[in-house]
Amino acid sequence: MSDALNYLLKARPEAMSAYFSFLKKSETHLDIRTRDLISVITKVAVQTEGGFRQYLTRALRNGASPNEVLDALLMAFPVLGLAKIVWATEILLDMDIPEFRPDNLDAKPEWHDVAPVTEVPQREAAYFESDGRHLFTWRDGDEIAVYDSRCPHQVTDIPHLSLEGTTLTCPKHQWAFDIESGQCIAKGKRPLKSFDHKVVEGRLLAYW
Ligand code: FES
Structure with missing residues (x-):
């Protein structure tokens, strides 16, 4: 969690606890991968780089494939627009995650x-x-x-x-x-x- 959210949690515990409880309850009916992919897209929408890197890591850890992440990004084009998709792709390139390399996108574990x-x-x-x-x-x-x-x-x-x-x-x-x-x-x-x-x-x- 960011320092800012930590601060607000200490300064306004009741309001912030309600906020976090709202976030938790709002995802109850989603499977984990869908939840994670939506979280990734929200971080692209507001262009928070740390959040994008962190939620992308969580999505991959919970089983989302690089192709699913790319599909989610492209599907969100009507709200994100090309500039934000390019912004996210530049971060992906900087992260250089082996599974995202074009030759590896369809690779099966071996x-x-x-x-x-x-x-x-x-x-x-x-x-x-x-x-x-x-x-x-x-x-x-x-x-x-x-x-x-x-x-x-x-x-x-x-x-x-x-x-x-x-x-x-x-x-x-x-x-x-x-x-x-x-x-x-x-x-x-x-x-x-x-x-x-x-x-x-x-x-x-x-x-x-
Ligand atoms: S400690 Fe943050 S990326 Fe390793």
């Missing part, structure tokens, strides 16, 4: 080669690139965790340099993650996204 498993270090975080996506790994014996480098807050591609020991800190708003567990340990509340993985003929594969 196994991707990451690296020889011998190159995944023991009890040390490591960073890999695989088919246009960045990944972090943590390995303890035969147990391996494979994490998306994309921050669960607003999909920022967290760089390798953000690792300090076992703590990964997103440079954008400083959400911090424990790379051993993937859990968020500061600022935010959502864990890193982890991918299914397996080792085949000595190579680590991840599924997305």
Whole structure:
């Protein structure tokens, strides 16, 4: 929530609680994806970039596909107009979410080669690139965790340099993650996204 809303919540708790309760009740009959897509469109309509990035992340996390987001944007053309759709598309390009790249729009999940498993270090975080996506790994014996480098807050591609020991800190708003567990340990509340993985003929594969 923004600092402004936090302030209003403290300064006018009754009015603001009623407002939030209204928002919650107004979505009761919508399925989650429809609710999320409408939220994304409202952020485009008022052109709040942080809100757009955040609600887009939520929509994707809850199962909306990039094609559905693009359809929702285009369907809203009569109210948004081309300039706002271009504004949102420029932010999408800046976010560079792998699933939104034109070649990936219709891609089905599949196994991707990451690296020889011998190159995944023991009890040390490591960073890999695989088919246009960045990944972090943590390995303890035969147990391996494979994490998306994309921050669960607003999909920022967290760089390798953000690792300090076992703590990964997103440079954008400083959400911090424990790379051993993937859990968020500061600022935010959502864990890193982890991918299914397996080792085949000595190579680590991840599924997305
Ligand atoms: S994008 Fe906000 S903390 Fe990562």
